Amino acid sequence: MVMLSGAERSEADSASRDENGGQAFRMKFSEIDAYVGRRIRERREALGISQGRLGRDLGLTFSQVQKYEKGMNRVGAGRLYALSILLDVPIQYFFEGLDKTGKVPAPESRPSIDPAEAARLQEAFRRISDPAARRALLSLVSSLVES
Numbered sequence: 765m766v767m768l769s770g771a772e773r774s775e776a777d778s779a780s781r782d783e784n785g786g787q788a789f790r791m792k793f794s795e796i797d798a799y800v801g802r803r804i805r806e807r808r809e810a811l812g813i814s815q816g817r818l819g820r821d822l823g824l825t826f827s828q829v830q831k832y833e834k835g836m837n838r839v840g841a842g843r844l845y846a847l848s849i850l851l852d853v854p855i856q857y858f859f860e861g862l863d864k865t866g867k868v869p870a871p872e873s874r875p876s877i878d879p880a881e882a883a884r885l886q887e888a889f890r891r892i893s894d895p896a897a898r899r900a901l902l903s904l905v906s907s908l909v910e911s
Contacts, residue, residue, distance in 0.1 A: 796862070798835025800844075803858045805833040807851045810882040821850050 808818055808829075815826040815833070822829070822843065831837040839847070848855045892898050 793838075794835065797838050799862065800839060800858045801833040801835040803860070804829075804839070804847060804851070806877075807853055807857065808833075810877070810880075810886070811851065812880065812883060813851075818850065822846055 808815070815829040819826045819829045828837070832839050832843075844855060844858060848857065851857075889898070889901070892901065
C-alpha cells in the first residue's frame with residue numbers, strides 16, 4: 765500500500781490527466797467525500813435513524829458513521845452499496861447535485877428540508893400504488909418547482 769503525505773494527497777486529489785497530458789477532470793476528492801457524507805446524514809436524519817443504529821446495521825461504531833458523515837473518512841464502494849440498501853436510496857442519490865467537473869454545491873445552495881416531513885412525504889408516495897397517479901403527482905411537484 766502506498767502512503768501519500770498531505771501535500772502529495774492534495775496534489776493527487778486536485779487533478780487527473782488524459783493520455784495526451786491535458787487536464788481531463790479537476791476536483792478535490794476530499795470535497796466529494798464531505799458531500800457524500802452530508803448526503804448520508806441528510807438521508808439518515810430524514811428516516812429518523814440514529815448514528816448508533818446505522819452503525820450497528822453496518823457493523824460499525826457510531827463514531828465511524830460520524831466520520832463518514834463529516835467526510836473525514838472516505839466511504840468505500842461496498843459500504844456505499846450497503847448504505848444505499850439500508851437508507852433505501854439508489855447509489856446515485858449520494859452524488860446528486862454534483863456536476864461533471866466535480867463541483868460541489870454549497871450546502872446552503874440547496875433548500876433545507878425538515879427530515880420528518882421528508883420521511884412522511886416519501887412514505888406517502890410509496891403507498892400510491894397507481895403508476896399514473898405517481899406520475900401525475902411528480903408532474904405537479906415539478907411544475908411547482910419551475911414556477
